[in-house]
Amino acid sequence: MKKEKESTIYDVARIAKVSIATVSRVFNKSSLVTDRTVAHVLEVAKKLNFSPSASARGLSGGKQETIGIILPVLYGNLFSEFIYSIQALAEARGYDIVVAGQKGSPEEFFATVKKLSTKIDGLILMYHIEGIKKEMARRFPKLPNIVLSRFVKYREHVDLVLDxxxxxxxxxxxxxxxxxxxxxxxxxxxxxxxxxxxxxxxxxxxxxxxxxxxxxxxxxxxxxxxxxxxxxxxxxxxxxxxxxxxxxxxxxxxxxxxxxxxxxxxxxxxxxxxxxxxxxxxxxxxxxxxxxxLNTSLFGQKAFEMIMEMISEKRIEDTPKQLIIDPELRVRESSSLDRSK
Amino acid sequence: MKKEKESTIYDVARIAKVSIATVSRVFNKSSLVTDRTVAHVLEVAKKLNFSPSASARGLSGGKQETIGIILPVLYGNLFSEFIYSIQALAEARGYDIVVAGQKGSPEEFFATVKKLSTKIDGLILMYHIEGIKKEMARRFPKLPNIVLSRFVKYREHVDLVLDxxxxxxxxxxxxxxxxxxxxxxxxxxxxxxxxxxxxxxxxxxxxxxxxxxxxxxxxxxxxxxxxxxxxxxxxxxxxxxxxxxxxxxxxxxxxxxxxxxxxxxxxxxxxxxxxxxxxxxxxxxxxxxxxxxLNTSLFGQKAFEMIMEMISEKRIEDTPKQLIIDPELRVRESSSLDRSK
DNA sequence: TATTAAATTGTAACCGCTTTCAGAAAAAAT
DNA sequence: ATTTTTTCTGAAAGCGGTTACAATTTAATA
Missing domain, CATH: 3.40.50.2300 (Response regulator)
Structure with missing residues (x-):
C-alpha cells in the first residue's frame, strides 16, 4: 500500500518524454497535438494519477472551471432545486459549483464577491440594488456574471427573473x-x-x-x-x-x-x-x-446556460438580458367551485 | 466611472513602500510585523481594493480556504439543511464551500475527488465502500477528509453517522x-x-x-x-x-x-x-x-468542526472517528392511543 | 532530391503569492 | 558608546501551470 505522491505536469512530461507544454496542450484539448502524442501522454498521466492543479491553472490566467453562486439564503426549496439543476449541468461540463450566502449591506456583498472572484470563472447572483449589472461590471470588469431576481419589478436591471x-x-x-x-x-x-x-x-x-x-x-x-x-x-x-x-x-x-x-x-x-x-x-x-x-429548475438551467455563454465569449456585459420565466397557475379542487350548479 | 484594475500584492507593496513579503505577512496575520506596518499596508490595500488571489495562494502551498462537500444527491432536505448549517460556520471562518454530486462507481467517485482535491483544503463526503477512510488516505494522503453516513451499520468505517x-x-x-x-x-x-x-x-x-x-x-x-x-x-x-x-x-x-x-x-x-x-x-x-x-444541522456542524480540526492539525487520519448522532422520536397524536380508557 | 510551407513540439517568461534565509534596524546588555 | 540580542523587513526561489515565440520535424511543391 504505497503512498502515492501528487504528480505534477513535470512528472508527466518527464516520464512521457515530452515537454510540459505538450502535456498542457493535451489537457487543454489543444488541436495542435498529434493523436499519437495525446494518447501517449494521457496514458502516462493516468498511470501517474495526474490531475492538473486548479490553482496553477487559475494563476497562469487559465480557467478555474468553477462557477460561483450567491443566493440570499442557502436554504429551502429554491436553493435546493436551483443548485441541483445547475450542478447537474455544470458537472457535465467539468465545472464545479461554489456557493456563498449573501450578506446585508452592499459593501459586505461586494466584499464577498471580491473574495470569491479569485476562484471562479463566472458568478450567478441574486442581489437587489439599482443598476446592479453596471456596478458589477465596474467593480469586476473581468468577471462574467448573471444577475437573478424573483422580482419582476427589477426586470430591467437583471438578466433573469422567475416571476x-x-x-x-x-x-x-x-x-x-x-x-x-x-x-x-x-x-x-x-x-x-x-x-x-x-x-x-x-x-x-x-x-x-x-x-x-x-x-x-x-x-x-x-x-x-x-x-x-x-x-x-x-x-x-x-x-x-x-x-x-x-x-x-x-x-x-x-x-x-x-x-x-x-x-x-x-x-x-x-x-x-x-x-x-x-x-x-x-x-x-x-x-x-x-x-x-415556479419552474425553479428551468431558472437554474437558464442561468447556467447564460453564464456559460458569457464565460466562453469572454464578453462581460453591463446591460441586463431581461429574460423572464413565467409562473404557471395550477387550478385544483380548492378553487374550483362550479357555480353553475 | 473608471475601471478598476485587479491589483496584486506587488501594487500594494509598491504603493505602501514595503516588500511583497511584508504584504503577504500582513494578510496572513503573521505575528512578526509591526502594528504600524500592518495598519499602513491594510490601508493601502483597501484603497487599492486588493484581495489576495486564491489561486496564487493555493499554488504556493498556502491554503485554498475552501472545503468540498460530496453528497449522494444535491437535493432535498438533507442537502439543504446540511449545506446551510455548514455554510454559515464556514463563512464565519472565511471558508467557501464547493459542492459536487456523487457518481456511481468507485472510480468515478475517486476521479471526482481527485479533480476537486486541487481546489480544497478538506473534504466532507458520503460514500459507502468498505475501508473508505483507508482508501481515501491512500489515494489522497494530503487531503483531510471526513466520511459521513446515515447508515449506522457502517459506523466503524466512517467518522460521523446520523443514525x-x-x-x-x-x-x-x-x-x-x-x-x-x-x-x-x-x-x-x-x-x-x-x-x-x-x-x-x-x-x-x-x-x-x-x-x-x-x-x-x-x-x-x-x-x-x-x-x-x-x-x-x-x-x-x-x-x-x-x-x-x-x-x-x-x-x-x-x-x-x-x-x-x-x-x-x-x-x-x-x-x-x-x-x-x-x-x-x-x-x-x-x-x-x-x-x-434527525438533527441534520447538528450533523453539518459536527462535520464542519471535525474537518476544520483535521485541517488545522494537518493530520490526516485513516482511522474513523465513529461519532454517532442519535435520532429523536417525537410522539404525537397519531400514535398516542390511551388504551387504559 | 532540394526547397519551402505546414504541422508539431520545446523553451522560457510569466501568473501572484508564501516562505526560507539573510540583512537591517531597534532594543537590551555591557 | 559599543557589542550582543532580538525584531522586523527584504530578496529570491519556488509552487504548477499557460502561452507566445522559436526550433524542429513532416508534408508539400518544384
Missing part, C-alpha cells in the same frame, strides 16, 4: 374571476422579498378588478403553516363574508385549510383558496390545493 | 410497546440507502419483540406521498387486522393518513401511525403525526 409577482397576480385574478368579490390575502414573512412581491401581485389584481378596499382583508403571516392557521382564525373571528383566500405559500394555505376543516367549513363551497409554490402535498390534500408553480 | 437505523427501530419499538402486535411497514424508494436502513431498523425491532412473521406486512413505497396512499389502500384491501403502521418517511405517512381519512378510519383509534423526518407538516395534521427527527 413571483405575476404568479400572485394570476392566482388572485383566478379567484376573482371565479366570482369572488370579497377576498383575503395571507402575507408571507415580514420583509421577505418574495412576500413583498406576492403581496404586490395580489394587490395589483385586486385593484385591476376594482374590488373595494373594504372587501379586501390583509392578514399577517410568516410563510409557516401555523401562521396560516392563525391567520384564518383571526379572519373569521372578525368577519364571515370573505369567500376566497390567497395564501402567499402552500404551507400557510395548508394551515388555513386545516383550521377551516376543524371548524367545519367546506372548501371550496364556503371558501375558495389558492396557495403558492405547488409543493408536492398540494396535490394530495382534500380538497387538492390550487397553487402557483 | 437512520435506530430511528426506525425506535419508532417501531414505540408502536409495539403501545400494544400493537400486528404492524405494517411502508418502505422507501427501492435501492435508496435510507430506505434500506429504515427497513432494517423496523425489522430489527419487530424481531426483538418477537412479532410473528404473519403479523407483519411489508409494503412497497417510493418516499413520495402518493405511494403511501396506495400502500395502505393495498394493505387494507388485503387484510384488516393491522393496527399500526411505520412509514419510512412523513410524506408517505401523510399519504397513508389521507387514504385512511377518506375511507373513514380513525387515527389513532383504528390504526396508529408513525413517520420519519419530522417535517414541518407533521405537527399540523389532524391528528398530528408522530415522527422521528
Amino acid at each position: 413571483n409577482f405575476s404568479g400572485a397576480f394570476m392566482a388572485t385574478e383566478h379567484l376573482i374571476t371565479q366570482g369572488n368579490r370579497k377576498i383575503a390575502l395571507i402575507k408571507g414573512e415580514e420583509g421577505n422579498i418574495d412576500a413583498i412581491e406576492r403581496t404586490e401581485g395580489f394587490l395589483s389584481a385586486v385593484h385591476k378588478f376594482g374590488i373595494k378596499k373594504t372587501d379586501v382583508e390583509i392578514l399577517e403571516g410568516t410563510f409557516r403553516q401555523i401562521s396560516g392557521y392563525n391567520a384564518v382564525q383571526e379572519l373569521f373571528l372578525k368577519r364571515k363574508d370573505i369567500s376566497a383566500i390567497f395564501a402567499s405559500n402552500d404551507a400557510m394555505a395548508l394551515g388555513a385549510l386545516n383550521w377551516m376543516h376543524r371548524y367545519g367549513m367546506k372548501i371550496p363551497e364556503d371558501v375558495e383558496i389558492c396557495g403558492f409554490d405547488d409543493i408536492e402535498f398540494a396535490q394530495m390534500t382534500r380538497p387538492s390545493l390550487s397553487s402557483v408553480y | 437512520n437505523f435506530s430511528g426506525a427501530f425506535m419508532a417501531t419499538e414505540h408502536l409495539i410497546t403501545q400494544g400493537n402486535r400486528k404492524i405494517a411497514l411502508i418502505k422507501g424508494e427501492e435501492g435508496n440507502i435510507d430506505a434500506i436502513e429504515r427497513t432494517e431498523g423496523f425489522l430489527s425491532a419487530v424481531h426483538k419483540f418477537g412479532i410473528k412473521k404473519t403479523d407483519v406486512e411489508i409494503l412497497e413505497g417510493t418516499f413520495r406521498q402518493i405511494s403511501g396512499y396506495n400502500a395502505v389502500q393495498e394493505l387494507f384491501l388485503k387484510r384488516k387486522d393491522i393496527s399500526a403502521i411505520f412509514a419510512s418517511n412523513d410524506a408517505m405517512a401523510l399519504g397513508a393518513l389521507n387514504w385512511m381519512h377518506r375511507y373513514g378510519m380513525k387515527i389513532p383509534e383504528d390504526v396508529e401511525i408513525c413517520g420519519f423526518d419530522d417535517i414541518e407538516f407533521a405537527q399540523m395534521t389532524r391528528p398530528s403525526l408522530s415522527s422521528v427527527y
Whole structure:
C-alpha cells in the first residue's frame, strides 16, 4: 500500500518524454497535438494519477472551471432545486459549483464577491440594488456574471427573473374571476422579498378588478403553516363574508385549510383558496390545493446556460438580458367551485 | 466611472513602500510585523481594493480556504439543511464551500475527488465502500477528509453517522410497546440507502419483540406521498387486522393518513401511525403525526468542526472517528392511543 | 532530391503569492 | 558608546501551470 505522491505536469512530461507544454496542450484539448502524442501522454498521466492543479491553472490566467453562486439564503426549496439543476449541468461540463450566502449591506456583498472572484470563472447572483449589472461590471470588469431576481419589478436591471409577482397576480385574478368579490390575502414573512412581491401581485389584481378596499382583508403571516392557521382564525373571528383566500405559500394555505376543516367549513363551497409554490402535498390534500408553480429548475438551467455563454465569449456585459420565466397557475379542487350548479 | 484594475500584492507593496513579503505577512496575520506596518499596508490595500488571489495562494502551498462537500444527491432536505448549517460556520471562518454530486462507481467517485482535491483544503463526503477512510488516505494522503453516513451499520468505517437505523427501530419499538402486535411497514424508494436502513431498523425491532412473521406486512413505497396512499389502500384491501403502521418517511405517512381519512378510519383509534423526518407538516395534521427527527444541522456542524480540526492539525487520519448522532422520536397524536380508557 | 510551407513540439517568461534565509534596524546588555 | 540580542523587513526561489515565440520535424511543391 504505497503512498502515492501528487504528480505534477513535470512528472508527466518527464516520464512521457515530452515537454510540459505538450502535456498542457493535451489537457487543454489543444488541436495542435498529434493523436499519437495525446494518447501517449494521457496514458502516462493516468498511470501517474495526474490531475492538473486548479490553482496553477487559475494563476497562469487559465480557467478555474468553477462557477460561483450567491443566493440570499442557502436554504429551502429554491436553493435546493436551483443548485441541483445547475450542478447537474455544470458537472457535465467539468465545472464545479461554489456557493456563498449573501450578506446585508452592499459593501459586505461586494466584499464577498471580491473574495470569491479569485476562484471562479463566472458568478450567478441574486442581489437587489439599482443598476446592479453596471456596478458589477465596474467593480469586476473581468468577471462574467448573471444577475437573478424573483422580482419582476427589477426586470430591467437583471438578466433573469422567475416571476413571483405575476404568479400572485394570476392566482388572485383566478379567484376573482371565479366570482369572488370579497377576498383575503395571507402575507408571507415580514420583509421577505418574495412576500413583498406576492403581496404586490395580489394587490395589483385586486385593484385591476376594482374590488373595494373594504372587501379586501390583509392578514399577517410568516410563510409557516401555523401562521396560516392563525391567520384564518383571526379572519373569521372578525368577519364571515370573505369567500376566497390567497395564501402567499402552500404551507400557510395548508394551515388555513386545516383550521377551516376543524371548524367545519367546506372548501371550496364556503371558501375558495389558492396557495403558492405547488409543493408536492398540494396535490394530495382534500380538497387538492390550487397553487402557483415556479419552474425553479428551468431558472437554474437558464442561468447556467447564460453564464456559460458569457464565460466562453469572454464578453462581460453591463446591460441586463431581461429574460423572464413565467409562473404557471395550477387550478385544483380548492378553487374550483362550479357555480353553475 | 473608471475601471478598476485587479491589483496584486506587488501594487500594494509598491504603493505602501514595503516588500511583497511584508504584504503577504500582513494578510496572513503573521505575528512578526509591526502594528504600524500592518495598519499602513491594510490601508493601502483597501484603497487599492486588493484581495489576495486564491489561486496564487493555493499554488504556493498556502491554503485554498475552501472545503468540498460530496453528497449522494444535491437535493432535498438533507442537502439543504446540511449545506446551510455548514455554510454559515464556514463563512464565519472565511471558508467557501464547493459542492459536487456523487457518481456511481468507485472510480468515478475517486476521479471526482481527485479533480476537486486541487481546489480544497478538506473534504466532507458520503460514500459507502468498505475501508473508505483507508482508501481515501491512500489515494489522497494530503487531503483531510471526513466520511459521513446515515447508515449506522457502517459506523466503524466512517467518522460521523446520523443514525437512520435506530430511528426506525425506535419508532417501531414505540408502536409495539403501545400494544400493537400486528404492524405494517411502508418502505422507501427501492435501492435508496435510507430506505434500506429504515427497513432494517423496523425489522430489527419487530424481531426483538418477537412479532410473528404473519403479523407483519411489508409494503412497497417510493418516499413520495402518493405511494403511501396506495400502500395502505393495498394493505387494507388485503387484510384488516393491522393496527399500526411505520412509514419510512412523513410524506408517505401523510399519504397513508389521507387514504385512511377518506375511507373513514380513525387515527389513532383504528390504526396508529408513525413517520420519519419530522417535517414541518407533521405537527399540523389532524391528528398530528408522530415522527422521528434527525438533527441534520447538528450533523453539518459536527462535520464542519471535525474537518476544520483535521485541517488545522494537518493530520490526516485513516482511522474513523465513529461519532454517532442519535435520532429523536417525537410522539404525537397519531400514535398516542390511551388504551387504559 | 532540394526547397519551402505546414504541422508539431520545446523553451522560457510569466501568473501572484508564501516562505526560507539573510540583512537591517531597534532594543537590551555591557 | 559599543557589542550582543532580538525584531522586523527584504530578496529570491519556488509552487504548477499557460502561452507566445522559436526550433524542429513532416508534408508539400518544384
